[in-house]
Amino acid sequence: xxxxxxxxxxxxxxxxxxxxxxxxxxxxxxxxxxxxxxxxxxxxxxxxxxxxxxxxxxxxxxxxxxxxxxxxxxxxxxxxxxxxxxxxxxxxxxxxxxxxxxxxxxxxxxxxxxxxxxxxxxxxxxxxxxxxxxxxxxxxxxxxxxxxxxxxxxxxxxxxxxxxxxxxxxxxxxxxxxxxxxxxxxxxxxxxxxxxxxxxxxxxxxxxxxxxxxxxxxxxxxxxxxxxxxxxxxxxxxxxx
Numbered sequence: 103x104x105x106x107x108x109x110x111x112x113x114x115x116x117x118x119x120x121x122x123x124x125x126x127x128x129x130x131x132x133x134x135x136x137x138x139x140x141x142x143x144x145x146x147x148x149x150x151x152x153x154x155x156x157x158x159x160x161x162x163x164x165x166x167x168x169x170x171x172x173x174x175x176x177x178x179x180x181x182x183x184x185x186x187x188x189x190x191x192x193x194x195x196x197x198x199x200x201x202x203x204x205x206x207x208x209x210x211x212x213x214x215x216x217x218x219x220x221x222x223x224x225x226x227x228x229x230x231x232x233x234x235x236x237x238x239x240x241x242x243x244x245x246x247x248x249x250x251x252x253x254x255x256x257x258x259x260x261x262x263x264x265x266x267x268x269x270x271x272x273x274x275x276x277x278x279x280x281x282x283x284x285x286x287x288x289x290x291x292x293x294x295x296x297x298x299x300x301x302x303x304x305x306x307x308x309x310x311x312x313x314x315x316x317x318x319x320x321x322x323x324x325x326x327x328x329x330x331x332x333x334x335x336x337x338x339x340x341x342x343x
Contacts, residue, residue, distance in 0.1 A: 125173050126195045127335055130328025132169040133199060136206050137291070137321030139163065141314050147226060148305055156217020164210035170203025190260055194251050201244055205237070231302045238299040245295025248288040255285035268337035269330065287327075290320035 143159055146152050177196030181189070212233075213220075223229050255261050261284040262277030263270035270280055294316035300309035
């Protein structure tokens, strides 16, 4: 009790959390898992003779897509975000989460309805290329958006944690550290997204391998960073109530 009271008393930052939606914890976990599953499914589709259960992938993409659509849509439409000095969160977290959630939901619907025909097609890579080529334009645009978010993060140190946040707050005197970490993740996602159209047309070439590596690394980082934020964000709320 006394330790908590001292922590609250020492905190200089106060936030009205009743007016501050904050759920980029679950968004980060879902986005990280989504990136990893996209890479995993792509690898399975490239592996001749590998048994694939399309319904299982449809359920996974559907669950993650639902989480990202609901949270991303609400964050995107809540403008500015509670007026607490974080209006850029709408763009940085809300819009990419919404877009990725819609893509996952579309993939889920297709796999549920037509997945069996895809995995049983002996020329499934050609079929997949024709299927995903139109939407690859949007994926490419999202990659450019990720580069823009990363550039803004570096220029304005958008992702620096306040001293009141556990773990991340230990580096509050070095704001570029966390800003560089998060911006680098957006760069990795962006690299995969802008190369996605090339990877579709060269599924066994270097672009596809780069996409796989970029999304695997960023997916793992978002997954574990989101998990860590369940502790750090709870601590930030306690320390700034």
